[in-house]
Amino acid sequence: MLKRLRTNKGEGYIDVVIMVLVAMILIGMGVKVYPVFVIKNDLNIFANELARVAEIEGNIGPKTASKANDLEANLGIEPRIQWSTTGNMQLNEAFSVELTLPVDIGFFEFGSFPIRLRAKATGRSEVYRK
Numbered sequence: 162m163l164k165r166l167r168t169n170k171g172e173g174y175i176d177v178v179i180m181v182l183v184a185m186i187l188i189g190m191g192v193k194v195y196p197v198f199v200i201k202n203d204l205n206i207f208a209n210e211l212a213r214v215a216e217i218e219g220n221i222g223p224k225t226a227s228k229a230n231d232l233e234a235n236l237g238i239e240p241r242i243q244w245s246t247t248g249n250m251q252l253n254e255a256f257s258v259e260l261t262l263p264v265d266i267g268f269f270e271f272g273s274f275p276i277r278l279r280a281k282a283t284g285r286s287e288v289y290r291k
Contacts, residue, residue, distance in 0.1 A: 219288025
């Protein structure tokens with residue numbers, strides 16, 4: 162049995178080195194990809210907040226633009242905002258807002274992988290106009 166242990170010439174060391182290398186690459190990928198999920202969540206919050214302001218105000222104009230500026234400052238993202246309608250809306254009139262934001266999920270020095278995140282929120286006006 163001792164003879165068998167002595168004849169092992171380090172065959173397991175290469176396997177361990179490869180496993181550690183693969184584990185480090187996976188951890189590095191996780192660190193680069195996780196912030197994308199955080200940004201996507203912030204984008205969804207941004208869209209829902211804008212839609213809620215438009216529902217309460219009954220129009221898409223200065224109040225929604227002011228809220229968009231506040232959210233950009235607080236969340237630290239500047240998405241492109243596209244509304245389905247503008248101006249005053251009558252009670253129960255439907256609208257939607259779509260936000261897009263390009264994000265780069267490049268993996269260190271190996272390359273750039275730009276993706277476009279989208280968030281959409283819909284709502285209905287809560288203001289009756291005579």
